Every structure is written in structure tokens, then in C-alpha cells.
Amino acid sequence: xxxxxxxxxxxxxxxxxxxxxxxxxxxxxxxxxxxxxxxxxxxxxxxxxxxxxxxxxxxxxxxxxxxxxxxxxxxxxxxxxxxxxxxxxxxxxxxxxxxxxxxxxxxxxxxxxxxxxxxxxxxxxxxxxxxxxxxxxxxxxxxxxxxxxxxxxxxxxxxxxxxxxxxxxxxxxxxxxxxxxxxxxxxxxxxxxxxxxxxxxxxxxxxxxxxxxxxxxxxxxxxxxxxxxxxxxxxxxxxxxxxxxxxxxxxxxxxxxxxxxxxxxxxxxxxxxxxxxxxxxxxxxxxxxxxxxxxxxxxxxxxxxxxxxxxxxxxxxxxxxxxxxxxxxxxxxxxxxxxxxxxxxxxxxxxxxxxxxxxxxxxxxxxxxxxxxxxxxxxxxxxxxxxxxxxxxxxxxxxxxxxxxxxxxxxxxxxxxxxxxxxxxxxxxxxxxxxxxxxxxxxxxxxxxxxxxxxxxxxxxxxxxxxxxxxxxxxxxxxxxxxxxxxxxxxxxxxxxxxxxxxxxxxxxxxxxxxxxxxxxxxxxxxxxxxxxxxxxxxxxxxxxxxxxxx
RNA sequence: UGGGGCGUCGCCAAGUGGUUAAGGCAUCGGGUUUUGAUCCCGGUAUUCGGAGGUUCGAAUCCUCCCGCCCCAGCCA
Numbered sequence: 151x152x153x154x155x156x157x158x159x160x161x162x163x164x165x166x167x168x169x170x171x172x173x174x175x176x177x178x179x180x181x182x183x184x185x186x187x188x189x190x191x192x193x194x195x196x197x198x199x200x201x202x203x204x205x206x207x208x209x210x211x212x213x214x215x216x217x218x219x220x221x222x223x224x225x226x227x228x229x230x231x232x233x234x235x236x237x238x239x240x241x242x243x244x245x246x247x248x249x250x251x252x253x254x255x256x257x258x259x260x261x262x263x264x265x266x267x268x269x270x271x272x273x274x275x276x277x278x279x280x281x282x283x284x285x286x287x288x289x290x291x292x293x294x295x296x297x298x299x300x301x302x303x304x305x306x307x308x309x310x311x312x313x314x315x316x317x318x319x320x321x322x323x324x325x326x327x328x329x330x331x332x333x334x335x336x337x338x339x340x341x342x343x344x345x346x347x348x349x350x351x352x353x354x355x356x357x358x359x360x361x362x363x364x365x366x367x368x369x370x371x372x373x374x375x376x377x378x379x380x381x382x383x384x385x386x387x388x389x390x391x392x393x394x395x396x397x398x399x400x401x402x403x404x405x406x407x408x409x410x411x412x413x414x415x416x417x418x419x420x421x422x423x424x425x426x427x428x429x430x431x432x433x434x435x436x437x438x439x440x441x442x443x444x445x446x447x448x449x450x451x452x453x454x455x456x457x458x459x460x461x462x463x464x465x466x467x468x469x470x471x472x473x474x475x476x477x478x479x480x481x482x483x484x485x486x487x488x489x490x491x492x493x494x495x496x497x498x499x500x501x502x503x504x505x506x507x508x509x510x511x512x513x514x515x516x517x518x519x520x521x522x523x524x525x526x527x528x529x530x531x532x533x534x535x536x537x538x539x540x541x542x543x544x545x546x547x548x549x550x551x552x553x554x555x556x557x558x559x560x561x562x563x564x565x566x567x568x569x570x571x572x573x574x575x576x577x578x579x580x581x582x583x584x585x586x587x588x589x590x591x592x593x594x595x596x597x598x599x600x601x602x603x604x605x606x607x608x609x610x611x612x613x614x615x616x617x618x619x620x621x622x623x624x625x626x627x628x629x630x631x632x633x634x635x636x637x638x639x640x641x642x643x644x645x646x647x648x649x650x651x652x653x654x655x656x657x658x659x660x661x662x663x664x665x666x667x668x669x670x671x672x673x674x675x676x677x678x679x680x681x682x683x684x685x686x687x688x689x690x691x692x693x694x695x696x697x698x699x700x701x
Numbered sequence: 702u703g704g705g706g707c708g709u710c711g712c713c714a715a716g717u718g719g720u721u722a723a724g725g726c727a728u729c730g731g732g733u734u735u736u737g738a739u740c741c742c743g744g745u746a747u748u749c750g751g752a753g754g755u756u757c758g759a760a761u762c763c764u765c766c767c768g769c770c771c772c773a774g775c776c777a
Contacts (some may be wrong), residue, residue, distance in 0.1 A: 157715055157723095184777055219776065285773055287702045321775050331704040335774050342775035361777050385705055385772045407706085409770095414712085420777095462725070464714055466707095469770060473712045476726045486739060493736095520739075555737060564735055597735085609735045618776060675736045700738050 161199075161406055161509070165207055165376060174375040177209030180247075180380075181235065182365070184216045185227035186348070188435040188442045189234045191456070195411040198460035200378055201240040211240070212372055214247035218364050220348040228349070230435070234443035238453050249364050250350045256359045258342055259367060259397050259606035260322055264303045268396055269340065270296055271306040271696050272323045279321075282328070283336050285391070289329035290336045296325060310343050313356040317343045320691070324363070326392060334389045338362055361437055366390040370399035377403045379409040379483055381469055409469040411460075413634040416441045422642060431646060432629075438683070438695050439629040439650050450671055450681025450697030456483035471634075481698050485679040489671040490518045490525050493566060493611040493692075494659040496623065496649065496677065498537040501587040502616055506534040511617065514596060516567035532568055532608035535615035537658045542610040543587060545576065555608030557587075564606040566675060570595040611675050619664040621692035623654040624683060625699075663692065676700065 158166070168174045179200040183189065189197075204211035213235055217223050232246060257390055263269035272295045274282060284290030290690065307322055309315050324342035330336055338567065340363035347353050372509045377390075384407045394402050410418075417423060418441060426432045426440070435442050446456065459480040463472070470576035512532050518525030542556040542563075549558060557563045557573045564570045575588040627650045635642040659674075666686045678699035687693040 182777095186777080210713075212716090221777075272775095279775075281771075283773060285702090288705080289703090289771090318775065323775095333704080336773085339775050344775085358775095360775075363746070364733095365777085381706070382771055383777085387705090409707085462713085466714085468707055468714090470713060473726065476713065479726060482738090491736080520736075566735065568735090572733095599735095606735085608737075611736075673736085673738080676738075677736090678738095 176209040186222040192418040213242040369403035494674040531617035
């Protein structure tokens with residue numbers, strides 16, 4: 151559908167070559183989140199890439215939870231992740247997979263490794279292990295337990311498994327090379343004792359496989375052909391390959407790394423996002439200021455715009471920082487094309503049309519969208535008393551037409567989809583504050599040009615004062631005041647924007663908005679895009695989130 | 702510092718020895734407009750981290766140098 155052909159990325163090139171050479175006959179990918187937090191915009195890139203690759207090459211993509219660390223994981227996250235991936239529009243055919251489904255298989259592969267003399271139970275504690283590991287420049291030294299007989303290791307592993315050994319007292323380690331320049335290859339721990347109930351396996355296990363011992367094997371079990379992960383795992387690849395070549399796996403998956411998405415003014419670290427939630431800086435994981443998928447959804451960002459944005463991103467090995475304005479561009483693009491228009495006055499200023507009959511009301515018809523007639527039109531009650539925005543009136547009559555395209559005493563303005571009016575008089579209270587404007591309307595100007603000599607300064611939005619609906623608006627700004635909240639010496643908490651949320655109460659919205667539902671998107675003309683807040687809005691109280699302002 | 706990876710416009714990025722060095726975002730002009738929105742036109746890198754070299758010809762090949770990122774969790 152796109153007229154501009156997007157160049158193929160290096161992973162697509164590899165897959166194409168693999169297919170042509172017959173190395174793989176069907177492409178299988180996977181999105182492998184750990185259920186220890188909510189998904190964010192960075193994950194969306196990975197999701198779109200993995201599911202997208204499967205789609206492009208007619209293969210499949212699994213959703214697989216990498217739940218090998220019960221300490222941090224929870225079913226709440228599993229459910230949220232499933233909802234988020236679905237919402238983004240992807241399907242993994244059948245049930246999601248879990249690393250924990252393979253614990254039994256993984257355990258017997260561990261036994262196999264021991265029998266083959268390629269793994270051993272080590273009794274070094276954490277601190278000792280660190281000392282033995284060496285540093286970036288010094289090689290490590292062998293553990294004194296390294297040559298322990300396989301039979302003994304097998305026996306100890308079983309004891310670890312049944313809970314007979316204390317946490318931290320022993321580990322199972324792969325026997326590789328303590329002098330490898332790649333620290334990951336210096337006899338990495340592949341099983342550790344954790345006497346913690348697992349969200350799926352309960353207290354069945356007292357030991358859990360480490361990431362490196364699990365991931366490649368999980369891929370192999372599922373027949374994953376191209377295991378795509380982020381750059382920081384590049385140093386783990388030799389280890390990934392060591393396992394796939396030292397174990398009798400049903401298939402040999404290959405790992406490829408690409409640069410993760412970084413956005414300025416945004417934080418994409420599950421740990422730190424969790425901190426924001428736990429410390430109450432935001433209203434939960436789905437706070438509309440959060441870069442989480444659930445936060446974006448609640449804010450009113452569409453799944454389509456997230457997908458479009460992700461697809462526009464390069465899949466390469468450079469790790470850059472994308473300007474959030476680029477993301478916002480796609481949010482506006484989709485909303486501009488699809489959101490129905492509506493009017494809402496944020497700072498109401500009452501105006502009375504002195505020449506409009508007191509009890510008269512006519513229903514004006516406004517289009518749902520300026521250039522889409524498939525969206526239903528709207529009925530706008532027009533009455534003698536209306537509200538316009540205070541910012542759309544100025545007492546300074548010397549303002550040029552070019553500079554101020556709004557109401558000024560003695561001049562005209564067009565009410566959007568309505569009449570042309572003229573401001574005649576300002577009413578103020580004792581303190582000098584403007585409380586009302588007396589105006590007059592020009593009959594016959596709905597959908598018609600005003601008579602000769604009447605030149606409206608511009609078009610402003612409005613709402614009937616006697617037949618409209620009240621609502622609250624939650625307007626958001628960037629959560630952080632600096633482009634790189636995560637850099638520098640100070641904590642990112644110090645860079646939180648104190649004005650990231652502004653609540654505007656008692657706004658006046660056109661009547662039709664009373665029936666707005668969660669999931670609908672609106673453009674409040676001349677203001678921005680808004681969507682019902684699923685948390686605060688209720689039958690008796692309309693609450694909208696500002697998804698994003700108009701440019 | 703040992704290993705791994707990366708450096709093309711303010712940001713992202715195509716480019717795979719011969720192109721006027723794409724495109725998007727941002728930005729700056731101008732036009733249309735009953736949203737100061739959208740839309741439409743147009744401007745914005747003699748140059749590809751730097752220096753040498755190979756070649757008729759280099760962002761693309763070679764050499765050296767510089768800079769940035771990742772790895773020393775019983776996290777993933």
C-alpha cells in the first residue's frame with residue numbers, strides 16, 4: 151500500500167538468504183518478554199519486528215514468557231503483556247509459551263551436560279565466584295570444584311532441586327573456559343537455587359535455569375529459526391551457540407541482534423518505570439504519561455500509530471536516540487486522518503447574542519471530519535447564550551488581523567460551522583474581570599459568506615451555554631524536563647516535570663460528546679486530540695485525556 | 702584496559718566502488734483553508750568521525766588514529 155518502498159533491513163536479508171539456500175524452510179520468530187513489568191514503546195519495536203518478520207515471510211511468531219526468575223515475575227504482568235500485544239494487533243496462534251513449560255526438559259539437558267563432563271556443581275559463594283572470574287583484563291581461575299566427578303555433581307544437582315541445599319550455597323556451572331576474553335564464557339552459572347514460589351510452577355522447583363541456559367534451548371524447542379534480540383546480548387551469542395552445539399537439540403536457532411529503540415525525554419527501563427509506579431510519581435503502570443503500551447493506550451494513542459512508528463524505525467546495529475517528535479508525528483497523522491471532530495471550550499467565556507431570540511434554539515449540522523464524509527455529522531444546538539474560549543477574545547483592538555485572528559470589539563469572527571458574529575460590548579465585574587461579552591450575530595451566514603464589507607478575523611470554536619455538557623480534561627506534558635533523564639549524575643527522579651499533568655475542570659463540550667466511549671478518539675478543534683480516560687470517566691462524569699495537542 | 706559492536710545533515714536513516722549523497726522528523730519560507738490544524742510547493746550535507754593509501758573513479762576497499770555503546774548478577 152505504501153508508494154515508498156522501505157529498504158530491507160539486515161535481518162530480512164539474512165532470512166531471504168537462508169530461505170534461498172534452503173537452510174530454513176519456514177521462518178519462526180518469537181517475542182520473549184520476561185513478565186517482570188509492563189511492556190513499553192521499546193518493546194513495541196521488537197514486537198512489530200518479530201511478528202512483522204513472521205508475517206512478511208509467511209512464518210509464525212510465538213509469544214513466549216521468559217519466566218526463569220520467580221523473584222521478579224508475576225502473573226499480573228503476564229496478563230498485561232498478553233493484553234498489550236493483542237491490542238497492538240498481533241496474534242501468536244494458540245496459547246502463549248512459557249519458559250517454565252520447559253523446566254523439565256532443561257533439567258535433563260543440565261544432567262546431560264554434567265554426564266558429558268561439561269558442567270559441574272560449584273560451591274563457591276557469590277563473592278568468591280566474582281574473585282575467581284577475573285576482570286576485563288585478567289583471566290579468571292578455575293573453581294576448585296571444577297573437576298568434581300560427574301556422579302557427585304548429578305547427586306548434588308538433585309539435592310539442589312529438591313530443596314536440600316541452602317540458597318547461595320551451590321550453583322551449576324557450565325565448564326567452558328576461565329581464560330576466555332569473553333567473560334560470559336568463564337564457566338557461567340546455569341542453575342541457581344531459589345526457594346521462591348513460581349507464578350506458574352508453584353513450589354515444584356527449588357532451582358531455576360539462568361537466562362543463558364534457557365533462551366537458546368527454548369528457541370530450539372519451539373523451532374525458532376531466527377532469534378532476534380537487542381544489541382546488549384551480542385556478547386552472550388557465543389554462549390548461546392555453545393549450548394546449541396553441545397546439547398542434543400531438536401533444531402539449531404540462530405541469534406541476531408539489533409539496536410533497541412531509545413526516545414529522548416522518555417525512559418525505557420522496566421526497573422525505573424517500576425520505581426516511578428512504586429514511589430507514586432505516576433498513577434500506575436498505565437498512567438497516560440508513561441511510555442508503556444498500556445499508558446499510551448489509556449492516553450488515546452492508537453495501536454495503528456504505534457505500529458506505523460515502529461515500522462518506520464530502522465532495524466540496524468546502531469544505537470541512536472530517536473526524537474519523540476518523530477513518534478508524535480505518527481500519532482498526529484493517524485488521529486488527524488481518523489478522529490472525529492468536536493468542539494470543547496477549555497476556558498469558558500460567556501457571550502450573549504443580543505439580536506438572537508431568547509428561547510430560540512436551532513440545530514446546526516457540522517461535519518464529523520473535514521474531508522471524510524463516511525464519518526457521521528454532528529448536531530450543534532445554537533442558542534442566544536454561548537461559550538467561547540477566553541483566549542479567543544482580546545480587549546486590545548490594535549492587534550493586527552494577521553497576529554490575532556480572533557475576537558476583538560467591533561470586529562467579526564466566524565463561529566465554526568455556525569454564524570458570523572461581532573463583539574459589541576465587554577461586561578466586567580467589580581474587580582475588573584471580564585465576565586461576559588455582548589455580541590450580535592449576522593443572520594444567514596451559516597455556510598454562507600457574510601455580506602460585503604464584513605471580514606471575519608478568523609474562525610473560533612464555541613458551544614451552547616444552555617445545551618452543552620461539562621467535562622474535565624487531563625492535559626499532559628513531557629514526564630521529564632531533560633532529553634536524557636537517565637544520563638548524568640543525578641537520579642532521573644530529579645528530572646521529573648512538576649507540570650506534566652494539568653487538570654482543567656468544568657470545560658464545556660458539545661452535546662454529542664456526552665455519549666463518548668472508551669476507545670473513541672476526538673479532535674477538539676483548534677485544541678488537540680482527546681480520548682475518554684478509562685479510569686476517571688464514568689456515566690456521571692466525563693473525563694478526557696489529551697492524547698496530544700495540535701501543532 | 703581484554704573482548705564484542707557502532708560512527709552519513711539538528712534527530713532517525715538509505716547507500717553493498719561510477720547516484721546531482723534517497724527519504725522521514727525537526728526547522729525556515731510561500732500557497733490553499735469556515736480548525737493559526739490538515740494539505741500543497743520550495744530552501745536547508747561540495748560531503749559521509751579523522752588522516753593516509755589503493756583505484757581512471759571511494760561514504761563504499763586497505764592501514765593507522767579518534768569517539769561512543771555493551772560485557773566482570775547465583776538479572777534478562
